[in-house]
Amino acid sequence: xxxxxxPILIAAxxxxxxxxxxxxxRADRLEKESRKLLISLVFFGILATLIASLGERIGMAxxxxxxxxxxxxxxxxxxxxVVALSExxxxxxxxxxxxxxxxxxxxxxxxxxxxxxxxxxxxxxxxIGYVAYYGLSTAIVRAVTAVPGHACFGVFMGTWYGMAKRxxxxxxxxxxxxxxxxxxxxxxxxxxxxxFCATYDDSxxxxxxxxxxxxxxxxxxxxxxRVSANDTYIDRNRFERW
Numbered sequence: 001x002x003x004x005x006x007p008i009l010i011a012a013x014x015x016x017x018x019x020x021x022x023x024x025x026r027a028d029r030l031e032k033e034s035r036k037l038l039i040s041l042v043f044f045g046i047l048a049t050l051i052a053s054l055g056e057r058i059g060m061a062x063x064x065x066x067x068x069x070x071x072x073x074x075x076x077x078x079x080x081x082v083v084a085l086s087e088x089x090x091x092x093x094x095x096x097x098x099x100x101x102x103x104x105x106x107x108x109x110x111x112x113x114x115x116x117x118x119x120x121x122x123x124x125x126x127x128i129g130y131v132a133y134y135g136l137s138t139a140i141v142r143a144v145t146a147v148p149g150h151a152c153f154g155v156f157m158g159t160w161y162g163m164a165k166r167x168x169x170x171x172x173x174x175x176x177x178x179x180x181x182x183x184x185x186x187x188x189x190x191x192x193x194x195x196f197c198a199t200y201d202d203s204x205x206x207x208x209x210x211x212x213x214x215x216x217x218x219x220x221x222x223x224x225x226r227v228s229a230n231d232t233y234i235d236r237n238r239f240e241r242w
Contacts, residue, residue, distance in 0.1 A: 008136075009131050009132055009135065009136060009139065010128060010131070010132070012131060012136060012139035012140075012143070013124070013127040013128045013130070013131040013132070013139055013142075014124055014127070014128065015143075016127070016142075016143040016147040016148070017120045017121075017123050017124035017127065017147055017151075018124075020116070020120055020147065020148065020151045021038075021042075021116070021117060021120050024112065024113055024116045024117075024151075024224065025038065025113060027109070027112075027113075027224055027225070027228045028107075028109055028110070028113050028228070029109075029228055029231065030107050030109070030231050030232070030233065031106065031107060031233075033104055033110065033113060033114075034104060037098075037099075037102065037104055037114075038113075038117055040098060041095070041098060041099070041114055041117035041118050041121060042117055042118075042120070042121035042124070043121060044094040044095070044098055044118050044121060045091065045094075045117065045118040045119060045120060045121020045122040045123075045124070045125070046121050046122070046124070046125040047094060048087070048090035048091045048094050048118065048121070048122050049090075049122055049125050049126055051086075051090040051093075051094075052086040052087040052089075052090040052091075052122075053086075055082070055085070055086030055089070055090065056082055056083055056086045056087075059078075059081070059082030059083075059085075059086060060078065060082060063077055063078055063082060075196060075199055076196065079191075079192045079193075079195040079196040079199070080188070080189070080192030080193075080196065081192075083191070083192070083195055084187075084188040084189070084191040084192035084195070085188060087122070087191060088153060088157070088184060088187045088188045088191055089184065089188075090122075091115075091118050091119055091122055091153075091154075091157070092157065092183065092184045094118060095114055095115055095118045095157070095161070096161075096180075098114075099114045100165075105165060105234075106233055106234050107162075107231050107232065107233055107234060108162035108163065108165065108166050108227060108231055108232070108234065109162060109227050109228050109231040110162060110165075111158040111159065111160075111161035111162025111163070111164075111165055111183075112154075112155055112158035112159060112161075112162055112223075112224060112227055112228075113158065114158060114161070115154040115155070115157040115158030115161055115183075116151055116154035116155060116158055117154075118154065119150045119151060119153055119154030119157070120147070120150060120151055120154065122150060123146065123147045123149075123150035123151070124147075126146075126150075127139070127142055127146065127147055130142060130146075145213065148217060149191075149194055149213070149216070151220070152190070152216050152217060152219075152220035153187040153190055153191050154187070155220040155223050155224055156186045156187050156190060156220065156223070157183045157184070157186070157187045158183075159183075159223050159227055160179050160180070160182040160183035160186060161179070161180065161183040162227065163179045164176045164177075164178075164179035164180045164182075164183060165234060166234055167179055169234040169235060170235075190216060193212065194209075194212070194213070194216075197209035197212060
């Protein structure tokens with residue numbers, strides 16, 4: 001199918017991500033982040049798509065040379081390791097490089113905002129490609145699945161990432177490192193399971209996928225409300241469990 005730059009299709013690809021970006025930014029109740037920082041994080045998310053694409057190509061070539069294509073083991077390694085690690089790893093590396101030492105990172109909920117902006121920058125650019133090739137029907141499907149899915153991965157990454165920053169603020173460097181690992185591993189597992197389930201076209205796996213997606217969306221939404229409601233400035237002299 002040919003690529004088309006129809007403005008309507010581009011808008012259909014962009015609007016779901018922009019809507020979620022606005023929702024998360026509004027949930028940042030203590031101190032709003034600068035527009036310069038937030039816009040840069042969206043562009044870092046776009047850059048992450050290029051890094052992830054390279055990682056996926058290399059990983060798939062290695063898998064194809066070792067395992068039988070489309071076998072269960074092949075799919076497990078493909079989605080949980082190659083795809084999930086490439087995509088979530090690229091997001092995390094760029095997120096940390098841009099924000100970890102940024103003086104604006106002074107509240108725990110900032111971690112959620114930053115991570116979701118990177119994730120939705122990734123989803124926005126990825127969505128433009130899919131929709132431009134496959135049309136409006138793809139835009140509708142991805143608007144309620146893939147785009148909010150990336151936002152959810154960002155919420156989980158950002159929740160642990162923000163907790164890691166609080167640990168560092170309390171002087172607990174080992175705890176900060178542990179939570180940063182969770183910030184990568186948790187979204188990787190969620191992403192891998194999402195893609196693995198979506199691969200199989202049968203009623204049982206379809207039901208599992210539906211239950212998983214609904215549960216993930218609900219949990220991520222509750223996390224945003226909880227972390228936002230309990231947000232405080234990071235105190236470098238004291239760690240308060242939220």
